[in-house]
Amino acid sequence: PPRIGVLALQGDVREHVRILDGLGAETVLVRRPEELARVQALVIPGGESSVMDKLSRTFGLREPIRHAIAAGLPVFGTCAGLILLADRITDGITGQQTFGGLDVTVRRNAFGSQVDSFETDLDVPAVGAEPVHAVFIRAPLVEDAGPDVETLAALADGTVVAVRSGNLMGTSFHPEMNGETRFHSLLLKMSR
Ligand code: GLN
Numbered sequence: 001p002p003r004i005g006v007l008a009l010q011g012d013v014r015e016h017v018r019i020l021d022g023l024g025a026e027t028v029l030v031r032r033p034e035e036l037a038r039v040q041a042l043v044i045p046g047g048e049s050s051v052m053d054k055l056s057r058t059f060g061l062r063e064p065i066r067h068a069i070a071a072g073l074p075v076f077g078t079c080a081g082l083i084l085l086a087d088r089i090t091d092g093i094t095g096q097q098t099f100g101g102l103d104v105t106v107r108r109n110a111f112g113s114q115v116d117s118f119e120t121d122l123d124v125p126a127v128g129a130e131p132v133h134a135v136f137i138r139a140p141l142v143e144d145a146g147p148d149v150e151t152l153a154a155l156a157d158g159t160v161v162a163v164r165s166g167n168l169m170g171t172s173f174h175p176e177m178n179g180e181t182r183f184h185s186l187l188l189k190m191s192r
Pocket of ligand 1: 049081
């Protein structure tokens with residue numbers, strides 16, 4: 001089975017592990033560079049991007065992850081994970097950094113305090129004809145994307161909430177929270 005890592009510094013690690021196990025992957029919790037080196041693809045979970053940023057530096061994972069991304073490792077980021085893949089963020093906390101690699105600008109907590117979380121159905125042709133039930137929690141949005149970035153999903157008002165470019169994919173929402181497996185399946189395909 002493909003060995004898929006889940007960055008396990010903070011966030012909803014277990015939900016991703018459950019989905020990956022269900023798809024028959026061998027799941028590796030990644031907290032150290034040696035664990036990262038063993039995986040054929042990586043998931044960066046939802047959680048708090050500024051905390052994961054700090055912990056990745058504490059654990060000596062920041063540079064290894066940046067190198068792995070540049071070397072073509074398939075990576076799927078959900079919510080905070082999307083933020084960490086973005087080349088540019090607005091509304092980051094002071095000094096907040098990302099791993100980068102995805103040529104997008106992402107705005108954190110973009111839906112404001114009045115709409116902390118919401119759910120909606122989205123068309124995502126790249127994963128199949130059935131709509132995706134998308135759960136947004138203090139979600140970021142993609143403000144701007146470079147020419148090589150493919151939009152996978154947008155809200156009715158055109159706001160981009162899922163993207164893919166080369167080996168990287170990110171969603172503003174949390175497919176792992178309601179048993180949506182098709183993005184993780186796509187990651188498994190990307191890892192071959
Ligand atoms: N607001 C969080 C952040 O900035 C992301 C929220 C989430 O992952 N559910 O990292």
